[in-house]
Amino acid sequence: MSTLLSVQGVSKRFGGLTAVDNASLEVVDGSITGLIGPNGAGKTTLFTVIAGFEPATAGTVRFEGRDITGLPAHVRAMQGIARTFQIVQPFAGLSVRENIAVGAFLRHKARHAALEQADAVGHQVGLGPLLDQSAGQLTVAGRKRLELARALATAPRLLLLDEVLAGLNPSEIRDMMPVVQAIRSSGVTILIVEHVMQAVMSLCDTVHVLAQGRIIAAGPPGAVSRDPAVIEAYLGHGAAARMQAQDIRQAEARGRNPGAHHA
Amino acid sequence: MSRQPYMPIALVVVGLALLPLGLTSNTVLNFLAFAMIITLAAQGWNILGGYGGQFSFGHAVFFGTGAYAMALLQVRFGINPWLALPLAMALGAGVGFAIGYLSFRARLRGSYFALVTLAFAEVFRISANAWGFTGGAAGVLVPLRIGAEHMQFADKRLAYWLALTFVAATLALTHALSRSRFGAHLVAVRENEEAARALGVDALAVKLKAITLSGAITASAGCLYTQKFLYLDANLAYGPWISVEALLAPIIGGLGTVFGPLVGAVVLLGLGEVTKTAFANLTGGAIPGVDLVVFGVLLILCVAYAPRGVLGLAQGWLGRLKGARP
Incomplete structure (x- = not known):
């Protein structure tokens, strides 16, 4: 650790x-x-x-x-340290394989080694069948995978x-x-x-x-999602208190009428 | 093709080398030699502009530096042209590095970079025109001394073969570059500089290397120009004409391809010659600059219908032919 x-x-x-x-x-x-x-x-x-x-x-x-x-x-x-971009940044004029190879060239000087590495990483992220396609033609999902693959290829x-x-x-x-x-x-x-x-x-x-x-x-993640400060940051000031009050009201309602939540 | 990657280059070069055996007229030989010189200048531009995506409007600065260095090293310092040539190329590389360092470090891109290169070329042109050392407006004359040891050839074919040797070398170099790590980095910078940096590409270093190499190659074109015509002035060496031809040839031939500058230069100059002759025959007198009109029309046609140049067009046709066959 x-x-x-x-x-x-x-x-x-x-x-x-x-x-x-x-x-x-x-x-x-x-x-x-x-x-x-x-x-x-x-x-x-x-x-x-x-x-x-x-x-x-x-x-x-x-x-x-x-x-x-x-x-x-x-x-x-x-x-x-490798990063992907929120707004995908493919090298649109190149094929998927060439895109990934740019990343692979960081650790491999020879072209064939970089291309081999690109193929391996492409298959790893599920771009195997699309390696020869132009990166500009990929779907949104494909481009996200390409971002991932390129970053990953830098090892x-x-x-x-x-x-x-x-x-x-x-x-x-x-x-x-x-x-x-x-x-x-x-x-x-x-x-x-x-x-x-x-x-x-x-x-x-x-x-x-x-x-x-x-x-x-x-x-x-579980603890953070219940943190009042986090709930307020997402839902606005007082949201945590309102939700807590709502929970209590619901619990009370169930207490008065034990069969209600089964109905 | 993958086992013999240099085969197409070898075939083209051998084909070009054999041309003067069949075509012996002086006009054709002059045309061929000049086309090779322009190809060389354009190949230099292609490495920076075609592969690297940094469009220069002022490659005359490298061509002129090579040309003037070649002439002045001989005339003022008495240096043998065979030694002057590598020195002139080194000077072109140095000027390339200096301009690259100033403009790329300032993060100039696109049209800003283009304008700065244009400005540099103009500054060099005006300086060469004013400075006594470069011969001022009168220009500089290289004394006629025929002989291989002076790089002046009585046989025009030899001058052509010398230029062709340079073209062959740069074709091989460009091919090697396009398959190297440096080439991949250069293309990545062209496509998307931010993404390239994220993948460990030192964009500044890559662009500096490209412009240095580009400067050296285009300077070699200037050297051969000097040896062919033995006369220079500021407008010939640093004039916009060479900047325009150096960038038009790759765009028309095929940007960022090995053969693009060669194909483009031959098409461009060929059509220019044909038009000049046709107009001269039609009107009974030459119209200066009519070939420039053709260049302009070609550029518009290319941008509109063949953004990947003549080579891209040819590939598309070949692909359709293959696809049409059962």
């Missing part, structure tokens, strides 16, 4: 807007860690800072114990997944979840931003909740 990624007091300001405010979180080696929060909470911005696409205004990011706060994105990728230690399930239908989500689990089983640690709660609940070991740029809760 060692810490792979440690974010300490990271803030990111864009002019007067504070997108991330003194956020800290840790990702344990071998875990699937979730980062959730309402829209506009700063999840993607925090991801961007962790991946090195934007410099942090304050705070430090440590990976495998080393301070990587000042390193550019490509060096972080070299050290083993990362830490995979940052930014809403890989968003925009998928329920059956596509069911198909995708075992893929994510298999990636973890193969030894890759995952930090995932996700809105699909069903997926967060079943995939994540630990969840961090970001609201208005701050981490307001952290812990196992």
